[in-house]
Amino acid sequence: MTNPSFEFSHAITRKPAKSVIAGLRAEDTGTPDFAQMEMDHATYVATLTETGAEVIELPALENFPDSVFVEDDALCLRDIAILMRPGAASRMGEVAHMAGTLRGQYENVFEIKGPGFIEGGDILTTAREILIGKSARTDAAGVAELRDIVTRFGYTLREVQTPADVLHFKTDCSLLDGETILATKRLDASGCFEGYRVLHTADGEEAAANAIRFNQFVIMAAGFPKTSEMLRSNGYEVREINNTECAKIDGGMSCLSLRF
Numbered sequence: 001m002t003n004p005s006f007e008f009s010h011a012i013t014r015k016p017a018k019s020v021i022a023g024l025r026a027e028d029t030g031t032p033d034f035a036q037m038e039m040d041h042a043t044y045v046a047t048l049t050e051t052g053a054e055v056i057e058l059p060a061l062e063n064f065p066d067s068v069f070v071e072d073d074a075l076c077l078r079d080i081a082i083l084m085r086p087g088a089a090s091r092m093g094e095v096a097h098m099a100g101t102l103r104g105q106y107e108n109v110f111e112i113k114g115p116g117f118i119e120g121g122d123i124l125t126t127a128r129e130i131l132i133g134k135s136a137r138t139d140a141a142g143v144a145e146l147r148d149i150v151t152r153f154g155y156t157l158r159e160v161q162t163p164a165d166v167l168h169f170k171t172d173c174s175l176l177d178g179e180t181i182l183a184t185k186r187l188d189a190s191g192c193f194e195g196y197r198v199l200h201t202a203d204g205e206e207a208a209a210n211a212i213r214f215n216q217f218v219i220m221a222a223g224f225p226k227t228s229e230m231l232r233s234n235g236y237e238v239r240e241i242n243n244t245e246c247a248k249i250d251g252g253m254s255c256l257s258l259r260f
Helices: 018-022 034-050 094-105 140-151 225-233
Strands: 010-014 054-058 074-076 080-083 108-111 123-125 130-134 157-161 173-175 180-183 197-200 212-214 217-221 237-241
Touching (some): 010 094, 018 034, 034 217, 034 237, 094 108, 123 173, 173 212
Parallel strands (some): 080 108, 180 197
Antiparallel strands (some): 173 180
């Protein structure tokens, strides 16, 4: 039996729009280089494809600068997909552009109707449960509405807290396998991963925590040599992809795809 938390046959990505250089960011660290971002995105798609998965690549949406970050639009589980309700007003309209694609892939597609809000970047699906970190982009009402949907299909949902000043729960963690999580020390210290094996990012390399396990690969941002070596020494096949431009608008490896 496959492990639905990291073994995937499909991914959905969206080409970056030229407007991405005006994407949301917590602090201004410079304007993204669009040409570099396009190249990095192509490498990302090629790496997903290399695992044997089918990648559905959607066209750019110029009216939505952050739309390259498709993970926030939906939660994809084995048998159901749920369209999210982003906590950033400028991103609300993205979800309608994702709906048709998901309905083409899933028989059961639900949507968070509000008044709460929730983004996929705050959701970590493991083999045993769905962990959701409340954040500036995900509130208690959004979590409650998602809980009502997923529990009907036998999923367990656990609410945790994203650290202050961290955009999304998965900014600071990612799934490595059925029992193992990569996390920053600050997030692990909250106790939210009790019962899991936790590997820590190296000091000063906290941004490496946003990786993805996609079939045989752990795909992580390049430029974090200590964390990369730690993962390899633990037996993971690591692929590193340049993320300098997405990082300028608070984006990472998990943000760039929906995986199912």
